[in-house]
Amino acid sequence: MSNGSQILVFKDMGLVSQVFDETSLGSLQGHIAVGHARYSTTGASVWENAQPTFRATAEGSVALGHNGNLVNTAQLAELVAELPRENGSRNAKVAATNDTDLVTALLAGQKDEDGKPLSLEEAAMTVLPEVKGAFSLVFMDEHTLYAARDPQGIRPLVLGRLERGWVVASESAALDICGAAFVREIEPGEFVAVDENGFRSTRFAEARPKGCVFEYVYLARPDTDIAGRNVYLSRVEMGRKLAKEAPVEADLVIATPESGTPAAIGYAEASGIPFGAGLVKNAYVGRTFIQPSQTIRQLGIRLKLNPLKEVIAGKRLVVVDDSIVRGNTQRALVRMLREAGAAEVHIRISSPPVKWPCFFGIDFATRAELIANGMTVEEIGKSMGADSLSYISIDGMIEATTIAKPNLCRACFDGEYPMDLPDPELLGKQLLETELAAGPASTAAAEALRRP
């Protein structure tokens, strides 16, 4: 938060509701602000890596929030190491171990050929073309709010207007919540600045759109629009297509709440099988695949869902879910449903099998952990104890988004990555945690990229 002369950064570990209260929010006074809730990809889940990241610049300071994940982290770390030193010391020493802090250090430390510091705006136009991967950025100095989106536009970023100000947010739903009117998306490769003189836009790279298809499947809120297409409607349509591609005789369609619900509604509508609520979600437990450790994840499934015996006993069920990553959720679910008296359990998934890791901000798993690797769909279904299992086709999923296939990243499903990736040993979640850099992380990345 900036009051025009000073930036105050307030950040901590935990949920937003655990970190902020009325008192801490009251202490944040000013007219420019950036905020961020981190889901860790590159860099461990520790305080130093919480965002916004903060750096002193020659003219003041910079605070930055980043949605996405970079793929040339090693190269950026080299650029940071080459930054000019102040008074013989490394002015850009990196305390954090995430890709984002490297970008902040680069933005803060740029100088021209004569050694004169560049303004943050000039620095952005120098640094952003060097950054590769998925990045929807918001950052600020004491006087100006900036935003930028990678040339592929992998993660969403939108611009909104308040009566007396501008808002940039990851999802259009955030604009609705703060009462801002949607203006447009920040374009892939676009850099914008908002200050007392108003809004201005420029490009640091040509747009080569490759929006993440998984945003439509699971990640984004259903009340968000991405590239002009509403996420909820896409999910319902995925369910309809799934019903046509993988019909089954059953008595009731249920969803794994809540991310599977729109597709289940679509499946029920297209199949004519009634839709019912067979599982009750504990509203106080987070989304399971976002929790970092396997132990918590396994516990999380039972904590998260409870079957409604009265609804499902004796019924042949179609259970619609958005995706299968490791298969733990669905295996536990089938067991729970059978214990609750389900006569048959048919699983239908509104995205294709996840076979490839994501390097752009979704910490799915290594290839070895992905259940769809090395197993047929039938084998996966059997391993879950289901009576049948089917996934939507890649084309069915893409058609449901209404976005042209070449404009979508769907690499986790088909292995076609939207950009060149560096050598496997230069990719990995713990690349910057030096003691691990030569060990498990690089092995995992190398394993991850091996084709079947």
Ligand code: SF4
């Ligand atoms: S690999 Fe999958 S999850 Fe990652 S950006 Fe591409 S479509 Fe999205």
